[in-house]
Amino acid sequence: MWLRNRRKRLQIFWIVLLALILLLVTFEVYAVLAPTLVIGACMILAARQTAGPKENQGWLASRPLSFWIMTWFLLTSSILTLIGTFFRGPGWSWVWPWRA
Numbered sequence: 001m002w003l004r005n006r007r008k009r010l011q012i013f014w015i016v017l018l019a020l021i022l023l024l025v026t027f028e029v030y031a032v033l034a035p036t037l038v039i040g041a042c043m044i045l046a047a048r049q050t051a052g053p054k055e056n057q058g059w060l061a062s063r064p065l066s067f068w069i070m071t072w073f074l075l076t077s078s079i080l081t082l083i084g085t086f087f088r089g090p091g092w093s094w095v096w097p098w099r100a
Contacts, residue, residue, distance in 0.1 A: 013047070046060035
């Protein structure tokens with residue numbers, strides 16, 4: 001993903017990531033902000049990583065965009081499922097599980 005037009009792809013990535021973070025912060029969707037930051041950080045790490053003689057080195061960089069999107073989706077859906085299962089109270093308000 002990062003091999004051709006590396007600089008242009010990184011610029012596009014930063015613009016999209018910052019726009020998404022701004023959107024999530026504006027609407028106070030912090031449950032989705034956390035996995036977005038984690039996946040964004042992993043993608044930045046992958047962009048900086050170069051393939052070397054070791055097997056594991058460059059593993060993140062060799063993942064296609066579809067891998068990153070699916071990983072973000074699974075991480076986000078898992079967090080939202082946990083919040084919906086354990087932290088909802090009357091009227092869907094936030095309730096700590098030990099205070100139910």
